[in-house]
Amino acid sequence: MTINQQKFFESIHEKITNNRNYSLLFKAIKADATFEWTRDEVSLITYWVLQICAFLFGIGCGIFGLKGATVLISAILGLVFIGITYLNLLDIPERILDPTEIVIENVATCLVTFILSWTTLYTLIHK
Numbered sequence: 001m002t003i004n005q006q007k008f009f010e011s012i013h014e015k016i017t018n019n020r021n022y023s024l025l026f027k028a029i030k031a032d033a034t035f036e037w038t039r040d041e042v043s044l045i046t047y048w049v050l051q052i053c054a055f056l057f058g059i060g061c062g063i064f065g066l067k068g069a070t071v072l073i074s075a076i077l078g079l080v081f082i083g084i085t086y087l088n089l090l091d092i093p094e095r096i097l098d099p100t101e102i103v104i105e106n107v108a109t110c111l112v113t114f115i116l117s118w119t120t121l122y123t124l125i126h127k
Contacts, residue, residue, distance in 0.1 A: 024041055024044070024045065027041070027045075028045040028048075028049070035090075037090065037092050037096065038096075039096065039097050039102075042087070042090070042092060042096075042097060042102060043102055043105070043106065046083055046086065046087065046102050046103065046106050047106045047109070047110070049082070049083070049086055050079055050082065050083050050103075050106050050107060050110040051109075051110050051113055053078075053079060053082050053110075054075070054079055054110040054111065054113040054114040054117075055113050055114070055117050057075055057078060057079075057114055057118075058075075058113065058114040058115070058116065058117030058118035058121070059117050059118075059121055061075070061114075061118045061121075061122070062117060062118045062119070062120065062121025062122040062124075062125065063121055063125060065122060065125070065126045066118075066122075067122065071118070072115075075111065075114045075118075076107065076111065079103075079107045079110055079111070079114070080103055080104070080107055083099075083102070083103035083106065083107060084099055084100065084103050087099040087102065087103065
């Protein structure tokens with residue numbers, strides 16, 4: 001590799017690592033307790049983790065034909081459990097934020113994703 005190519009790849013790597021969204025994704029995946037977190041970052045990461053889990057859980061319930069209030073209650077409890085577990089994994093001090101507040105705030109919006117994916121797949125496959 002020539003020097004110009006090496007400098008080019010180093011500059012691309014530097015631009016990517018300095019990108020705020022990339023670094024936030026890296027922090028979320030790495031989940032290291034030494035990272036400094038802000039309330040907005042934690043809320044955003046928790047929101048997307050719960051959205052993905054709600055979507056996947058809805059797809060699973062729709063494909064297997066599950067129905068009833070027990071599925072809805074299980075989804076709510078599952079999302080709360082996943083959110084609190086993930087925030088405990090991040091090891092964020094409670095002086096910065098209350099984990100249950102962040103989870104409850106995000107579970108309500110993620111429940112819509114669950115219901116939409118669940119009912120759509122259930123209707124397409126079983127009706």
